[in-house]
C-alpha cells in the first residue's frame with residue numbers, strides 16, 4: 232500500500248522533537264516537503280510558505296501543522312481548499328471561532344481532520360479512562376507546572392494575544408480531564424496572573440465543575456522549577472486515581488499500574504492514519520472552549536515582568 236505523502240508546516244521545536252521522528256518511524260507516512268520560516272528540514276524539499284509548497288512542491292496527501300496558533304487558521308484553510316487531510320497541533324487555532332470554522336469546513340469536505348491533543352495519547356490515559364468508567368468521581372485536582380524557558384525558549388509568540396501563555400501547556404491537562412470525565416466541564420472562576428510585559432498569563436488558578444457539580448481545581452504555572460509537575464489526581468468513592476508525568480504514569484491508591492508502551496506522537500500519527508483510512512475526523516473543541524471561558528471569566532492580577 233502506498234504511504235500517505237505528508238507535508239509539514241512549521242519546522243520548529245515540536246516538529247523536530249516529536250513530529251518528524253514519529254513520522255519517520257511510521258511506514259504508513261512519507262514526509263516529502265516542509266514549509267517553514269526557520270531552519271530547513273534535512274532530507275526533504277523545503278519551502279518558505281505553504282502556498283509555495285502547494286504550488287511548486289511534490290504532491291502531498293496530507294499536511295501536519297506545527298506553527299504557532301496565531302495565523303494557523305488561514306494556513307489550515309489553505310490546505311483544506313487544496314483537498315488535503317490535516318493534522319493540527321494544539322491549540323488548534325488562536326480563537327474558538329476559527330477552530331469551529333475548521334470543524335465545519337472538514338465536515339463539508341471529503342478529507343480527514345485531526346486536532347492533535349497529544350496528551351490524550353500519553354501511555355496511562357486509556358487505562359485511566361477504563362478504570363474511571365465504573366467509578367464514582369468525587370473531586371479532581373490538576374497541577375500542571377513547567378518551565379517555559381525549557382519548553383518554549385525564545386518563543387515570543389506564546390506571550391502575545393492568541394499565544395495562550397501558561398494555557399499552552401495547561402490546555403494539555405484540560406484535554407486529559409475532558410477525555411477522562413463523562414460530562415462536559417464548565418469554568419466557574421479563574422484567576423490569571425499576567426506579567427506586566429506580557430499579553431497572556433504566566434500562571435492561573437481555575438475552578439471548574441460539571442452538570443453534577445463535580446469539584447475540579449487546576450493550578451497552572453509556566454515559571455516552575457526545572458523538574459516539571461504534570462499531575463492529575465481523581466478522588467473516587469472506590470479509591471484514588473493519579474496520573475503523573477503528563478499521563479505517562481498511572482497509579483491507583485498509590486499502586487503503579489501497567490500502561491501502554493507507545494509514545495504520544497507515535498499514537499497521534501497512528502490515529503491520523505486510521506482516520507484517513509476510515510474517512511473520519513477527530514476535532515474536539517472542548518479543551519479550547521475551557522481556555523476561552525477561563526479568559527472570559529478570569530480575574531487578572533498583574534505580576535512582575537517576564538524575561539526569557
Ligand SMILES: NC(=O)C1=CN([C@@H]2O[C@H](COP(=O)(O)OP(=O)(O)OC[C@H]3O[C@@H](n4cnc5c(N)ncnc54)[C@H](O)[C@@H]3O)[C@@H](O)[C@H]2O)C=CC1
Nearest residue numbers: 241242243244245266267268269297298300320321322382
Ligand atoms: N514546545 C513544545 O514543547 C510543544 C509545542 N507544541 C505546540 O506546537 C506548536 C508549535 O510550538 P513550537 O514548536 O514550540 O514553536 P516554535 O516557535 O519552536 O516553532 C514554530 C515554527 O513555525 C514556523 N512558522 C511560523 N509561522 C509560519 C508560517 N506562516 N509558515 C511556515 N512556518 C511558520 C517558525 O519558523 C517555527 O519554525 C504550538 O501550538 C505549541 O503549543 C506541542 C507540544 C509541545
Ligand SMILES: O=C1O[C@@H]([C@H](O)CO)[C@H](O)[C@H]1O
Nearest residue numbers: 321377382383399400403477
Ligand atoms: O504542548 C505542550 O507540551 C508542553 C511540553 O512540551 C510537555 O509535553 C509544552 O509546554 C506545550 O506546548
